[in-house]
Structures are given as structure tokens and as C-alpha cells.
Amino acid sequence: MKITHITTAFVCALGLGTPVFAQSEIDNPECVAPANPGGGFDLTCRVAQTGLEPHVSEPVQVTFMPGGIGAVAFNQFNTNRTDDGSAIVAWSTGSLLNIILGKYGEFDENDVRWLATAGADFGAVVVSADSEYNSLKDVMDDLASDPQSVVVGAGGSVGSQDWMKGALLMREAGGTPMQMRYVAFDGGGDAIAALLGGSIEVYTGDVGEMVPYLESGDMKILATLAPERLDAPFDEIPTAKEEGYDVEWTIMRGFYMGKDVSDADYQKWVDAFEAAYATEEFAKVQNERGLLPLNMSGEELTSSINTTMGELRTIATEAGLIQ
Known part of the structure; x- marks a missing residue:
């Protein structure tokens, strides 16, 4: 589905x-x-x-x-x-x-x-600037081999749109949404703070809220969940589809x-x-x-x-x- x-x-x-x-x-x-x-x-x-x-x-x-x-x-x-x-x-x-x-x-x-x-x-797969993950494939490989090793978080509970982004990635990795290790926060700001603080490893957030963090260099967007590449300042970021994963949001x-x-x-x-x-x-x-x-x-x-x-x-x- x-x-x-x-x-x-x-x-x-x-x-x-x-x-x-x-x-x-x-x-x-x-x-x-x-x-x-x-x-x-x-x-x-x-x-x-x-x-x-x-x-x-x-x-x-x-x-x-x-x-x-x-x-x-x-x-x-x-x-x-x-x-x-x-x-x-x-x-x-x-x-x-x-x-x-x-x-x-x-x-x-x-x-x-x-x-x-x-x-x-549009949805985005985001990690901190010093993360060991440098591509969406890195994340997807770990989700496929050991879902519990990847701590995913976002500003929404199970069933929310942010959870659904992670669930779609999990399904595309060959697993089920319930295998995902997911931490819910009350809003994107709290989730971003947790990502920067090391409490979570992957943030399934939104492109728009990333603008100030791209400028500061605090985070990396590994992929957008857009149907095609976005205009600047996001034009250098690949879509999940470009990376071989059929996920959009x-x-x-x-x-x-x-x-x-x-x-x-x-x-x-x-x-x-x-x-x-x-x-x-x-x-x-x-x-x-x-x-x-x-x-x-x-x-x-x-x-x-x-x-x-x-x-x-x-x-x-x-x-x-x-x-």
C-alpha cells in the first residue's frame, strides 16, 4: 500500500x-x-x-x-x-x-x-551535521538490517503525518511501520532540539522548517520527499525517488x-x-x-x-x- x-x-x-x-x-x-x-x-x-x-x-x-x-x-x-x-x-x-x-x-x-x-x-529526512549518515541509502540500509538501531523522531505521535513519513520509509526498506523505533515530540521545534542534542538520529520533518538550520550548518537534509527537486536553496538535495526509494509526502x-x-x-x-x-x-x-x-x-x-x-x-x- x-x-x-x-x-x-x-x-x-x-x-x-x-x-x-x-x-x-x-x-x-x-x-x-x-x-x-x-x-x-x-x-x-x-x-x-x-x-x-x-x-x-x-x-x-x-x-x-x-x-x-x-x-x-x-x-x-x-x-x-x-x-x-x-x-x-x-x-x-x-x-x-x-x-x-x-x-x-x-x-x-x-x-x-x-x-x-x-x-x-514537503517531507524531509534530516540528520545532524555530525551524523554518521551521509545519504538516505545509509539510513535505509540500517532500517532494512536492524530497524531498532535507528532512532527516528518527529513532532507527532503514531499515526501523525510525521510518523507516516517514517512509516513509508520503513515499508520501503522492507519492514513494517511497527518495527520502527519512533519517538514522538510535541512539535517540530522539540524534535529538532532532540536531534541536535543526540536523543534521536533521524528527523522526519518538513523542508520549510529547515531553512535557518541549513544556513547555520547544524543539520543535513539527506533527501526531500517531493515529487521532483525543489528550487534553491534546496536544489542540491536529491529526492527519495532519485535515491531509488518510492516515497513522497x-x-x-x-x-x-x-x-x-x-x-x-x-x-x-x-x-x-x-x-x-x-x-x-x-x-x-x-x-x-x-x-x-x-x-x-x-x-x-x-x-x-x-x-x-x-x-x-x-x-x-x-x-x-x-x-
């Missing part, structure tokens, strides 16, 4: 919105990253903070709400902040998967308002709001994103964060989310994660 191309519809839809030249008047705009600093949710909010700056009346502030890889925030915005028109919350493909697996409690995809995308990201990133947010407040944010999408500056922000310019908002995004949730439910069922 092959788990790939879960966001094909998203990645193919690169439409630009109609330019909106007036700034959206949003009081105290906030982007909630539902994890600790340093991971993919943090990255997503930074795209909003920087990319929307010319298009909102006040700077977007980033706050952190860790817990359950997004579960605490999802429940918060389904209880106490359902009508908060000033706040948006970062999500990714992993968030959608967690909803399907019931990890976000009683609420599902119909209990929030899907707002806009920040872009697309595409991550979409975006924002949602509480389900009771007024149409007027919701539209202010939609207008701001549509205005940003129409500029070269926003595309530059996406590129600097390692994201593909995946631009959708409002009803178009909501429709695509519904389609993607159906695809993910099929994948999760095939993987034995849900009955």
Missing part, C-alpha cells in the same frame, strides 16, 4: 486571487501557532506575519498554544473563541489527519471556517478561524490573503520559507478541504489507522 500524493488537488491549484488594494481593518490580528516555537506551525504563522504586513492595518502577532499537535487550539476555537474575528490558527495536512483519527476530540472539519493557504511544503499549510466568526470579519482576512497572493512579495516570502506557492482562500479552499478529507479517510483506512 502506497501513501502518496495526498494533496494533489491542492498542489495543482495555484490560482491567484483578484487584487484588493485597500488594507483590511483588523483589530489586534493574531496568528496562533498550535505548538511550541520552531516547527511547521510557527513557520506557517511567520508567512502570515510577513506576507500580510502590507495588507492589514496592524501587524500580525504570533502566539503559541502547544498541546496535542494542534488539539488544544482546535478545541479552544471550538469552545471559548468560536467568534474571535481577530485570530487565525495555523494548520497542516497533519491537522486534517488528526481530525480524521479523532485526536482533536468531538469536533471535525465542519466545526471551523477554513480561511486560506500559506503554501505547500506533500504537506499543505494554511489557516482556519472559529466557526462563529462573522462573515464580515472572515471576509477581511480573505481579502488580505487575496491581495497578498497577487504580489511578487508574497511569493518571495513563500520561497524563503521553502513553500510552493499554493494559493487558495474562502469557499475554494473549503471545497478542496472537503475533497482532501475524503482522500485522507481512504488512506487512513487502508493504513489500518481507522476502521
Whole structure:
């Protein structure tokens, strides 16, 4: 069973919105990253903070709400902040998967308002700069011969998208996902700290969150899980497919709001994103964060989310994660 191309519809839809030249008047705009600093949710909010700056009346502030890889925030915005028109919350493909697996409690995809995308990201196989692993083949050989000798970690529990990346690698090495020695962390930032500290050996993270660490030389990306090589600064990094391993993982990133947010407040944010999408500056922000310019908002995004949730439910069922 092959788990790939879960966001094909998203990645193919690169439409630009109609330019909106007036700034959206949003009081105290906030982007909630539902994890600790340093991971993919943090990255997503930074795209909003920087990319929307010319298009909102006040700077977007980033706050952190860790817990359950997004579960605490999802429940918060389904209880106490359902009508908060000033706040948006970062999500990714992993968030959608967690909803399907019931990890976000009683609420599902119909209990929030899907707002806009920040872009697309891709999985990555990452090790520390001083690791004995210098290629994906090195890792795969050890996974094939002695899975328990390789400590894999990421910002998600068993069944999460980060776990699935490792599970796909494990299957491609000829084993089963349950043979993988996996350590779960509450967000990518914690997993990266563990990698740098030597607690884990391989991090199945995302390309976008690696930008500052590539510049510092602290880590090595052995391969991306993209369908083809990415643009600079990742153009020297081979894909897993190039290395002979049929593994891909595409991550979409975006924002949602509480389900009771007024149409007027919701539209202010939609207008701001549509205005940003129409500029070269926003595309530059996406590129600097390692994201593909995946631009959708409002009803178009909501429709695509519904389609993607159906695809993910099929994948999760095939993987034995849900009955």
C-alpha cells in the first residue's frame, strides 16, 4: 500500500486571487501557532506575519498554544473563541489527519471556517551535521538490517503525518511501520532540539522548517520527499525517488478561524490573503520559507478541504489507522 500524493488537488491549484488594494481593518490580528516555537506551525504563522504586513492595518502577532499537535487550539476555537474575528490558527495536512483519527476530540472539519493557504511544503529526512549518515541509502540500509538501531523522531505521535513519513520509509526498506523505533515530540521545534542534542538520529520533518538550520550548518537534509527537486536553496538535495526509494509526502499549510466568526470579519482576512497572493512579495516570502506557492482562500479552499478529507479517510483506512 502506497501513501502518496495526498494533496494533489491542492498542489495543482495555484490560482491567484483578484487584487484588493485597500488594507483590511483588523483589530489586534493574531496568528496562533498550535505548538511550541520552531516547527511547521510557527513557520506557517511567520508567512502570515510577513506576507500580510502590507495588507492589514496592524501587524500580525504570533502566539503559541502547544498541546496535542494542534488539539488544544482546535478545541479552544471550538469552545471559548468560536467568534474571535481577530485570530487565525495555523494548520497542516497533519491537522486534517488528526481530525480524521479523532485526536482533536468531538469536533471535525465542519466545526471551523477554513480561511486560506500559506503554501505547500514537503517531507524531509534530516540528520545532524555530525551524523554518521551521509545519504538516505545509509539510513535505509540500517532500517532494512536492524530497524531498532535507528532512532527516528518527529513532532507527532503514531499515526501523525510525521510518523507516516517514517512509516513509508520503513515499508520501503522492507519492514513494517511497527518495527520502527519512533519517538514522538510535541512539535517540530522539540524534535529538532532532540536531534541536535543526540536523543534521536533521524528527523522526519518538513523542508520549510529547515531553512535557518541549513544556513547555520547544524543539520543535513539527506533527501526531500517531493515529487521532483525543489528550487534553491534546496536544489542540491536529491529526492527519495532519485535515491531509488518510492516515497513522497506533500504537506499543505494554511489557516482556519472559529466557526462563529462573522462573515464580515472572515471576509477581511480573505481579502488580505487575496491581495497578498497577487504580489511578487508574497511569493518571495513563500520561497524563503521553502513553500510552493499554493494559493487558495474562502469557499475554494473549503471545497478542496472537503475533497482532501475524503482522500485522507481512504488512506487512513487502508493504513489500518481507522476502521
